[in-house]
Amino acid sequence: MPSRKRQREPEARADEESAGARVRSLWSGTITFGLVSIPVDLLTAVRPRQTAMKLVDTEGHALGRQYHCSKEGKKLDYDDLVRGYETDDGKMVVITDQEFESVAPEMSADIELRSFVPLEQVPALYFQKPYFLAPAGKSAKAYVLLAATMERTGRVAIGSFVMRGHEYLVAIVPDNGVLRLDTLRYADEIRTPASIGLPKHSKPAAAKVTQFARQIEALTHEQIDIAELQDQEARQLQSLVESKQKAHDDVIHPKGAEAAEETEAGGGAKVIDLMEVLRKSLSRSAVVRTAEASEPIDLAERRAQRDARSSATKKKSAPAKAKRKTPRKRAKRS
Amino acid sequence: MAARAIWKGELKLGKHNVGVKFFSAIEDRSVRFHLLHEKDQAPVEQHIVRKDTGKDVPREDMRKAFAVGANTAVILQPEELEELVPPESRDIELLRFVPADAIGDQWYERAYYLGPDGHTEDYFAFGAALSRKEVIGIARWVMRKKRYLGAISVVDGYLVMTTMRRAEQVLSFSGVEPAKSATPQANELKLAEQLVKSIEADFDPQQWQNEYRERLLELIEAKARGEKIKPVPVKKKRPEGSLADSLKASIAAAKEKKVA
Incomplete structure (x- = not known):
């Protein structure tokens, strides 16, 4: 299997992103479980909200960010930049790329499982971001074994791994036969009621508790209602966009506009179809759906749509594809 | 406080x-940095420019556009966005x-x-x-x-x-039924369960520190004092073997650790 670690692909097209279970493959490595090794691919488990917008000018020309030197006023390239840390006494300490590398965790392709803990012991406060692990080896046997064992014992695995120069604390959680990897926050990032200064417990009157309990009971259900959890903002935005498009109002054809807001990391990773991957590597009957979709995502239909789209675009004198984005240097590290 | x-x-x-x-x-607790121009260490400014001409665009001329296709988008005017708030x-x-x-x-x-x-x-x-x-x-x-x-x-x-x-953001699964060849045997399940039990523990988040952040802050402090520190990489190794053998060996290793 070719390494995907450093591979960069052009930005995913907006319409592909919205189509079903397309996720990004971010990392390939091995779960080490005692002396057992399980090769896996790390995939994004959360689709971006469909509210992202691009920055353009009043005529629809694509806009982008450009760094300038505040002293000389001239334009700067990515290679002209360094990072500086401002100390409490106002001194600027420049950290070079080599120095960043010298303190970065050692490159490793292992997700090392250190212990198994009861799932209910990991507070929701700790969960940061979910990913999926897809089996990547010739056989999915060890993968299936780990998932089944965790499911049977009600335990999740706690471990750590290194991705893009950062070491992550993670929980590996079985999810209907698939392994999920959730990054966890470190303990010193979690505040406590005492550190916030919340008032000390006081015992409420029993009658009051019973009153609240009754009201809670009246609103209690076994399940969540997906309709309550839909993205209202995205829906409103989309219906506005659709009506404007129908009226040919403000419709533009920008080339490579940059995101108006900082979007989540993961840009540049390979976009793949999660269901296709799982069917190939794990189970032919695997079905993936977003929580709001009542019907499973239909692969064949989606492919037909995609083909129809691409043949339509080909007819239109092949528009210039969005250029590969230059990685923006982030001011935030660690 | x-x-x-x-x-x-x-x-x-x-x-x-x-x-x-x-x-x-x-x-x-992220360590935050300023972006500087390498040559003169002056802070950088971010300008919003037209991609084709490289010319600065004033704030009042910036618009947000929602992509509806590979090369098509719809501009949403500020007053339209305001109505959605x-x-x-x-x-x-x-x-x-x-x-x-x-x-x-x-x-x-x-x-x-x-x-x-x-x-x-x-x-x-x-x-x-x-x-x-x-x-x-x-x-x-x-x-x-x-x-x-x-x-x-x-x-x-x-x-x-x-x-x-x-x-719309959350993906879920059903119907994952692995092929016969990937379905673990009873003895393997038993061994795996033993292995899980052998490294069973309570969730203790205090046990893990963000070592990268600590090393980075040490580096910054040392540099602020005009010193240099040596990086100390940690080596990791990974043995290989057949599934059942590996499980057995792992359990043995975990037991030894518990005794020690």
Whole structure:
């Protein structure tokens, strides 16, 4: 299997992103479980909200960010930049790329499982971001074994791994036969009621508790209602966009506009179809759906749509594809 | 030192309103850097420019566009976007209560401690009632011009609101039935269970530190003093073997560790 670690692909097209279970493959490595090794691919488990917008000018020309030197006023390239840390006494300490590398965790392709803990012991406060692990080896046997064992014992695995120069604390959680990897926050990032200064417990009157309990009971259900959890903002935005498009109002054809807001990391990773991957590597009957979709995502239909789209675009004198984005240097590290 | 509340709202439950203050439960400990020009170490400024001409674009000429295809987008005018902003409100609507395991961890985004705003007794009574019923509440509110969904739960007697992702963002599975060749044998399941038990522990987050952050801060301090520090990489190794053999060897190794 070719390494995907450093591979960069052009930005995913907006319409592909919205189509079903397309996720990004971010990392390939091995779960080490005692002396057992399980090769896996790390995939994004959360689709971006469909509210992202691009920055353009009043005529629809694509806009982008450009760094300038505040002293000389001239334009700067990515290679002209360094990072500086401002100390409490106002001194600027420049950290070079080599120095960043010298303190970065050692490159490793292992997700090392250190212990198994009861799932209910990991507070929701700790969960940061979910990913999926897809089996990547010739056989999915060890993968299936780990998932089944965790499911049977009600335990999740706690471990750590290194991705893009950062070491992550993670929980590996079985999810209907698939392994999920959730990054966890470190303990010193979690505040406590005492550190916030919340008032000390006081015992409420029993009658009051019973009153609240009754009201809670009246609103209690076994399940969540997906309709309550839909993205209202995205829906409103989309219906506005659709009506404007129908009226040919403000419709533009920008080339490579940059995101108006900082979007989540993961840009540049390979976009793949999660269901296709799982069917190939794990189970032919695997079905993936977003929580709001009542019907499973239909692969064949989606492919037909995609083909129809691409043949339509080909007819239109092949528009210039969005250029590969230059990685923006982030001011935030660690 | 007490933290500052980021927002105040009212939990609406029947005729009751419980006033609460929001405090971030997460403390951002990222090490933040300024971007500088390497040559003169002057801070950089970010300009928004036209991509084709490289010319600066004034703020009043910037627009947001929603992509509807590979090469098509619709500009949304500022007044149109303004109309989409939800009306301001202090209400936190409680939609329903469900058992805690009705929501998977992949829904959770960011946690806030809620503190009492006004009636402390109502606050603790609501928390006590939530614990007694062993449920969490699904809530909806508007904070700083944005709509939020969240799950309200009790941690150590205090209310915690964890914002939730939207249904369209969360992927779920069904029908995962591995091929016969990938289905583990009974003996393998037994061995794997033994291995899990041999490295079973309580969740102890204090055990893990962000070593990268610590090394980075050490480096910065050393450089600020004009020193240099040597990097100390940690080596890791990974042995290989057949599944059953590896399981057995792992259990043996784990047992040894426990005895030692």
